[in-house]
Amino acid sequence: MKRTSLAGDSCPVARALDVFGDWWSLLIIRDASLGRRRFGEFQASLGLAKNILTTRLRTLVERGILKTVPASDGSAYQEYVLTPKGHGIFPILVALRQWTEEFDDHPDEIATIMVDRDKGKPVKKLALLSQDGRVLGAADTTLKPRPAVKRARRVSA
Amino acid sequence: MKRTSLAGDSCPVARALDVFGDWWSLLIIRDASLGRRRFGEFQASLGLAKNILTTRLRTLVERGILKTVPASDGSAYQEYVLTPKGHGIFPILVALRQWTEEFDDHPDEIATIMVDRDKGKPVKKLALLSQDGRVLGAADTTLKPRPAVKRARRVSA
DNA sequence: GCAACGAAGTTTAATAATGCAACCAACTGG
DNA sequence: CCAGTTGGTTGCATTATTAAACTTCGTTGC
Known part of the structure; x- marks a missing residue:
């Protein structure tokens, strides 16, 4: 399918869409801004396939929208929280x-x-x-x- | 693949994304708000395949974001302009x-x-x-x- | 300390959406 | 009426998405 990348586009709207303009990213960001942090929370809330969630979370982290933080409830898992760049999407x-x-x-x-x-x-x-x-x-x-x-x-x- | 539709979702963010949250629709709307009106203008500006543009324009018209108007330069072709609902995306x-x-x-x-x-x-x-x-x-x-x-x-x- | 459980991913196979290119029809200009 | 443009369709290859099975831990329960 080779979705044409908009990364090099000079239009700021296109550049934003290139970062989080796909089907799920904005919904993940919405969930994050509602306070959801755990993989399982996102998965249960959005009902998307886990592999998709994995890749979306990874690219959102790569792009500086989310960051992973070590724990929170003491368990050895990680959680996903918005960076300032991510909060800017509000x-x-x-x-x-x-x-x-x-x-x-x-x-x-x-x-x-x-x-x-x-x-x-x-x-x-x-x-x-x-x-x-x-x-x-x-x-x-x-x-x-x-x-x-x-x-x-x-x-x- | 059956892309899960968000149409019935109760979250207003999801509902908006269901209408114009795909890869091209917002860019078409952006172009329309910049004054582009013709099929060829959109195609040249966005560089997307013509069949995709066809389906996108059609669904945007179906959903009340765009409407087709008869002419403008006198030719027998049609043009696509934003409805009030479409202007609301600004x-x-x-x-x-x-x-x-x-x-x-x-x-x-x-x-x-x-x-x-x-x-x-x-x-x-x-x-x-x-x-x-x-x-x-x-x-x-x-x-x-x-x-x-x-x-x-x-x-x- | 060992088995069972769950959370977080990865892998796999089927399927739907997308992209590209070629093709077509109608309109325009002469 | 013939060449070129506009607007659009059809087919096929490619890619994304999904669901479900499988792996890999950490976390209990005992």
């Missing part, structure tokens, strides 16, 4: 959730809502803001070529 | 983009930045806010069971 999960909440044809089948821990009230919708605070829709944005990186003034001496 | 694309901008190991390979059309300045990061305006991180949120829907008071007479 807004993507929120965006996916909110899209479903707004557009799903059967919203009654959605089991949970996201609330803020303090007040217990539903969170607001993600908003894209300009630097002066206006709310932006897709039509209010454009893409510009990325400006050249500031080069370090002098590498040595 | 925040997800932004979230993916911003994740790459923040965490990619080779940010120098990113070609474009998103700016607001008016001022030409980079947009701010998507923020998740509570109803009283606090910025929430993943740890500041919880999931609650969805409250029962308000039932229509009386269906007939």
Whole structure:
């Protein structure tokens, strides 16, 4: 099948999908952000074949989304927890959730809502803001070529 | 192989992935949101096999993400444009983009930045806010069971 | 300390999804 | 009406996914 890799693509959306855009990775990340840590927990929750889970966990670790930590309950097994890079995926999960909440044809089948821990009230919708605070829709944005990186003034001496 | 469908899942993240979570759909949606409309444009931009593009466009239309419109340049061909449901995916694309901008190991390979059309300045990061305006991180949120829907008071007479 | 059990993987074989390339039909331009 | 383009289909090879059996430990129970 030779799934064409997007790793070298210059589009940041494609680059993100190349890292965790396959069928299971985002669900594993979702589970991890819900606090699941053990191989068996993921397997029971997702119902995917164990070999697939093995390879997914491995590549997510390789790519710095997850890391393995020695134990936690004292047993000699390992657990999988999100790295900062992995925690950074949280807004993507929120965006996916909110899209479903707004557009799903059967919203009654959605089991949970996201609330803020303090007040217990539903969170607001993600908003894209300009630097002066206006709310932006897709039509209010454009893409510009990325400006050249500031080069370090002098590498040595 | 029977790729396990997530359509009946109660998790809104899984439900979204079931709609456009495959390898190409989000990239097609990205292209559509950049203004590409023609079969040939998508094919040239994405470099995917034409049969795959055919099936993807068809399912995206079936699912209400895209719709076909008769022409635009007068020719008798059809074009594919986003529905409101499709435009609603925009925040997800932004979230993916911003994740790459923040965490990619080779940010120098990113070609474009998103700016607001008016001022030409980079947009701010998507923020998740509570109803009283606090910025929430993943740890500041919880999931609650969805409250029962308000039932229509009386269906007939 | 030894047997049974379970958790975490690996291996294997069958099957479904994907990719590639060639083919086809309709439309366009002259 | 003929050549080229657009949009799409069909077949075949390749790869991913799955389920189930098997391995390899660690963890009890005794």
